[in-house]
Amino acid sequence: MSEIIFIADWAIKALQLLVVGFLLYKFKENRLNLLFGGKKSLKNIDDHELQKAV
DSSP states (O other), rough: OOOHHHHHHHHHHHHHHHHHHHHHHHTTTHHHHHHHOGGOOOOOHHHHHHHHOO
């Protein structure tokens, strides 16, 4: 039973690392525009979706 918990614990940690890595990669280019930018910094639909996520 403890082996299952141990494996699940490592799987959850790996998933958390992947999520954090994905977010860092996704917001790397536009981090300042997404936090402090105005309407002119949102040039397409993808930028608008990123702004909503912040």
